[in-house]
Every structure is written in C-alpha cells, then in structure tokens.
Amino acid sequence: MSIYVPWVLIVHGLFFVCLYGAWKAKRKSPLDDLPGPPPESFLLGNLRQLMREQVGTYDIKLQDIYGMVVRIKAPFGEDRLWVSDPKAIQYILQTSRYNIVKSYAARFGLNSATGRGVNGAEGPDHYRQRRIILPAFGHSESRAQIPIFRQCARELVQEFQNRAESLGDDVREENIPEFLSPAVLNALGLAAFNYDFRDDGEDRAEFAASLRDFMAKGFGLPSDLKVFCQGVMVRVPPWLLDPMIYFPSSGLAFLRRHVHLSNGIARTLIQSRSPEDDVDKKDALSRIVIANHSDAGRWQFTDEELAPQVCTLLGAGLETTVTSLGWILFELATHADEQRQLRDEIYSVRPADNVDDTGTVNFDKLPFLNAVIKETVRFDVVVPHLFRETTRDEVIPLSGPVVCRSGTVIKELCIPQGTHIIISDVAYNRNRDIWGEDADIWRPSRWLDGSVKSPTSVGVWSNLISFGAGHRACLGWQFAVAEMQAFVFELISRLKFEAMEKTALIRRENCLVTLPMVGGEEQKGNQLPLGISIINHSEK
Numbered sequence: 001m002s003i004y005v006p007w008v009l010i011v012h013g014l015f016f017v018c019l020y021g022a023w024k025a026k027r028k029s030p031l032d033d034l035p036g037p038p039p040e041s042f043l044l045g046n047l048r049q050l051m052r053e054q055v056g057t058y059d060i061k062l063q064d065i066y067g068m069v070v071r072i073k074a075p076f077g078e079d080r081l082w083v084s085d086p087k088a089i090q091y092i093l094q095t096s097r098y099n100i101v102k103s104y105a106a107r108f109g110l111n112s113a114t115g116r117g118v119n120g121a122e123g124p125d126h127y128r129q130r131r132i133i134l135p136a137f138g139h140s141e142s143r144a145q146i147p148i149f150r151q152c153a154r155e156l157v158q159e160f161q162n163r164a165e166s167l168g169d170d171v172r173e174e175n176i177p178e179f180l181s182p183a184v185l186n187a188l189g190l191a192a193f194n195y196d197f198r199d200d201g202e203d204r205a206e207f208a209a210s211l212r213d214f215m216a217k218g219f220g221l222p223s224d225l226k227v228f229c230q231g232v233m234v235r236v237p238p239w240l241l242d243p244m245i246y247f248p249s250s251g252l253a254f255l256r257r258h259v260h261l262s263n264g265i266a267r268t269l270i271q272s273r274s275p276e277d278d279v280d281k282k283d284a285l286s287r288i289v290i291a292n293h294s295d296a297g298r299w300q301f302t303d304e305e306l307a308p309q310v311c312t313l314l315g316a317g318l319e320t321t322v323t324s325l326g327w328i329l330f331e332l333a334t335h336a337d338e339q340r341q342l343r344d345e346i347y348s349v350r351p352a353d354n355v356d357d358t359g360t361v362n363f364d365k366l367p368f369l370n371a372v373i374k375e376t377v378r379f380d381v382v383v384p385h386l387f388r389e390t391t392r393d394e395v396i397p398l399s400g401p402v403v404c405r406s407g408t409v410i411k412e413l414c415i416p417q418g419t420h421i422i423i424s425d426v427a428y429n430r431n432r433d434i435w436g437e438d439a440d441i442w443r444p445s446r447w448l449d450g451s452v453k454s455p456t457s458v459g460v461w462s463n464l465i466s467f468g469a470g471h472r473a474c475l476g477w478q479f480a481v482a483e484m485q486a487f488v489f490e491l492i493s494r495l496k497f498e499a500m501e502k503t504a505l506i507r508r509e510n511c512l513v514t515l516p517m518v519g520g521e522e523q524k525g526n527q528l529p530l531g532i533s534i535i536n537h538s539e540k
C-alpha cells in the first residue's frame with residue numbers, strides 16, 4: 001500500500017469531522033444563553049484572541065465585561081465554557097474527580113510531547129501512576145533537595161562571575177532563560193534522577209539541547225492554522241488522531257526525537273536502580289522505584305511504564321521552573337525597591353560579608369522571599385489555561401448569580417456531557433475580590449498586609465491556581481517552590497539585576513506556557529534580556 005493512502009484517509013476523515021462540527025455547531029447549545037463575546041471569525045471563533053494576544057489581555061477583558069462564567073466560540077461557531085469563578089473551578093478540578101477529564105486531544109498532545117506518563121493519563125491509569133509518584137515529591141522529600149538546588153545556583157553565580165571578570169564587564173546583558181536553563185536542568189537532573197547532565201556523553205548533550213528547545217520548537221507561538229487545528233482537534237476521534245503523531249511536521253518530528261532520546265536515557269537510569277541497594281538514595285526516581293517495588297501487585301508499574309515518567313517529569317518540570325524564575329528576576333529587575341528589600345532580608349540570615357556561607361537556612365522563615373515568589377507565580381502565571389471536558393451532564397456551583405443574555409438569572413450552571421471547558425488561571429489569579437483592588441499590579445507586600453482574601457479553597461499553594469488543583473494538581477509543586485527559593489536566595493545575595501533597553505519590549509506570549517519574548521523579535525523565540533552585575537559587598 002502506498003504511504004499516501006493513510007494520509008488520504010486522514011485528510012478525508014478530518015474533512016468529515018469539520019462537516020460534523022459545523023452541523024453540530026448550528027444546533028442551539030445549552031451554553032447559548034450565557035454572556036459572551038461575538039466570534040472574531042467563523043473559522044477561529046474567539047480562540048485566536050485567547051491564544052495569540054499577550055497572556056491575560058483577552059481573559060481579563062472577558063472577566064471585566066462578561067463576568068466569571070462566559071460562553072466563547074471555537075471554530076465553526078461551537079460553544080465552549082470559559083470560567084474564572086472560584087467555586088466553579090473548585091468543582092471542576094476537585095469535586096468532580098474523574099467525571100471531568102482532560103480531553104483525548106489534550107492528552108494526545110501531552111503524550112506526544114512527553115511520552116505516555118502521568119500527565120497524559122486519565123481515570124484509573126492516572127490514579128495508579130500518581131499514587132506511586134506523588135510521595136517522591138512530598139514536602140520533606142523536596143526540602144531534602146535544597147542543598148543540591150543551592151549548589152547548582154552557586155555554580156551558576158561562579159560561572160557568571162568568571163565570565164564577567166574575563167570580559168571586564170561591570171553590567172553584562174544576559175538572556176535570562178539561556179542564563180538559567182543549564183543550572184536548573186542540572187538541579188532537576190540531580191535531584192529527580194541523580195543524573196548529571198554535565199557528564200560527558202553525546203546522548204546527554206543532545207538530550208540537554210533538546211530539553212532546552214522543547215517549548216519553543218515543540219510548541220512555539222501558534223499560527224492561525226495551529227489555533228484552528230487545536231480548536232477542531234477535540235472533535236477528532238482517537239482512531240483518527242493517533243496516526244497524526246507521524247504527520248510530517250518539523251514540530252512533531254522534533255517531539256518524536258525528543259521522546260525517543262528521553263526514553264533511551266530513562267531505561268538506562270531505571271536499570272541502574274535497585275530497590276534493595278537504593279534505600280538511602282534521595283533522588284525522586286530512586287524513591288519511585290522503591291515505592292513501586294514495595295507496592296501491592298495491581299498498582300505496580302512495569303519498567304516500560306516507568307520510562308515515560310522520566311520524560312514527563314523533565315518536560316513538566318524544566319521549562320515551567322526556568323520560566324517562573326525568569327519572571328521573578330524580571331519583576332525584581334523592574335522593581336528596584338523590592339529587590340533591595342529582598343536582599344536586606346537575605347542578608348539578615350546570611351551577612352553580606354559572608355555570602356559564601358553554605359549553612360542551612362529555613363527559607364519558609366523568610367516572609368519577603370516567599371511573598372516575592374507567590375506574587376510572581378500569581379501575576380506572571382506560567383500555565384495560563386487548563387482544559388477539561390465533561391464525561392456526563394453536570395451541575396456546576398457558582399460563587400454568585402449570573403444574569404444570562406435572556407435576562408434569566410442562574411445560581412448554578414447545567415452543562416451537558418461533552419462540554420469543553422477552558423479554566424482561566426490567569427483571570428482567576430487577577431480576581432480583585434480575592435487578591436485586592438490592585439490585583440493587576442505586581443505587589444509582593446499584598447501577601448504580608450492582609451490584602452489577600454480567598455474564601456473558596458482552590459489551589460494547592462495559598463489558593464493560587466498556578467500549580468493547578470485537586471487530583472491533577474502539579475506533582476512537583478513543593479519541589480518547584482524549594483528550587484525557586486534556593487535559586488532566588490543564592491542569586492539575589494550575590495548578583496544585582498536591572499532592566500536594559502529591550503526589557504521594556506518584553507511580551508508575555510502564550511505558548512501553552514507564558515514565555516517572555518521581545519516585541520518585534522518574536523521569531524527569535526524565548527528572550528528576556530536583563531542586565532546582571534556582581535554585588536559589591538560595600539553596597540547592597
């Protein structure tokens with residue numbers, strides 16, 4: 001059979017899916033009466049505005065004009081539910097459990113990018129995988145990794161110092177994602193897998209490079225065509241979607257190679273682990289192998305199921321942490337007073353004339369450090385949207401009454417099976433009722449002066465939704481918080497960050513993750529130029 005035959009079938013299949021979508025969209029939907037904007041176009045609905053405008057811009061507009069429960073349009077006039085209402089989010093992400101799921105299309109995307117790990121699993125499979133992995137990322141397990149995080153951050157400072165001294169620069173402009181990425185990757189490799197990405201080996205170097213390019217090459221700024229394809233993908237049946245991974249596009253080819261490389265390294269790592277010999281090892285993979293070995297038979301992973309978890313953890317944990325740290329440094333560089341205040345707090349536990357001191361510090365006892373991190377993950381939320389689908393008819397509770405277009409007032413929302421939901425993390429994180437009247441500015445002191453009021457329990461960390469919520473909340477959030485605390489502590493005590501000419505042009509672009517880019521230079525990808533200088537101990 002010619003290799004073209006499957007593609008002809010797929011293209012025809014997609015054509016019929018589009019026809020079906022158009023037919024279905026013409027029927028009156030139960031979301032029709034909800035407040036919402038007119039579609040920008042028949043083919044893209046409102047999805048281009050949501051995915052292509054700077055992160056937050058369109059979401060905040062929706063929230064301000066239409067409220068926290070909104071009907072938006074997808075391709076062919078199909079209705080989608082957009083929510084930022086805390087009670088509705090709590091129900092969708094926590095109470096409903098596996099009745100509201102990640103759609104097959106969303107899981108297909110995740111599985112293509114990070115192998116078939118916990119992130120792309122659903123239902124009992126997800127429950128089983130999460131059950132084994134979660135304890136390796138608990139509070140004390142994550143705190144135990146702090147010496148590794150601090151060491152990697154200190155090495156980063158030292159490398160920068162050597163570079164700056166050899167070039168004789170007082171202030172060096174660095175692209176922050178490039179500056180941070182090798183150190184954060186190494187910290188993740190050592191803490192999660194006891195794997196040193198700096199060791200020799202062609203596969204290590206290739207995989208490290210692949211991980212660094214992961215978001216930009218695999219996803220990147222979506223074109224209108226990509227927004228349209230993502231919009232209709234949710235209607236494509238699994239039998240038609242699965243072969244798409246072999247579609248000859250450069251992005252998919254990159255992801256296929258990435259998953260292949262990762263699985264190769266993961267198998268070597270897993271084979272080198274032994275539940276009997278590794279009881280004292282503190283890295284997450286050793287803990288997972290031990291937990292898996294001691295678990296009752298029906299929950300256990302096979303080695304083949306375990307390998308994709310390595311790719312998943314690296315895929316889910318690297319870009320998110322590098323990007324969050326990048327936004328923290330950006331905010332500190334553009335808010336000099338807060339940078340000074342943070343450094344003062346750090347010097348209160350590690351004196352300025354003793355910045356090489358490696359003694360233990362309890363980061364949880366540094367209120368301003370934690371306020372800066374929380375405020376940045378709130379304001380510069382790295383995952384702007386979460387996507388879900390109902391598997392049965394649902395009645396969703398709301399925080400307050402909603403006036404529909406017909407004038408009907410509803411106190412809860414009835415939606416049918418198969419409704420696609422977009423949870424707006426970015427709009428929830430800017431809700432003035434929760435975070436204060438000035439929620440749309442970056443102000444870390446709100447965490448210390450009682451401005452934050454969150455009556456509905458939503459997210460895992462201080463009610464922020466930045467790490468998701470419920471049974472699918474970020475597995476690595478405590479690990480990520482410990483890592484961010486350690487990096488910010490080490491970097492701010494030795495380095496000063498400041499805005500440069502291009503810093504004013506920084507845009508928050510939606511590449512599934514909120515990536516910084518320089519306006520007018522989007523084709524160069526992820527860019528966050530900041531000036532860095534070594535702190536002279538006589539100044540602060």
Ligand code: HEM
Pocket residue numbers: 118119120130192312313314316317318320321324382383386387465466467468469471472473474475476477479480
């Ligand atoms: C600042 C850094 C991070 C942010 C902002 C972040 C954010 C998130 C969010 C929002 C989700 C939920 C996705 C959804 O519900 O659809 C998630 C899931 C996940 N994260 Fe993170 N994450 C971060 C760091 C990490 C790290 C360091 C790891 C591991 C080393 C990790 C591993 C995971 C995994 C495995 C999932 C899937 C959980 C599941 O489906 O049960 N993340 N993350």
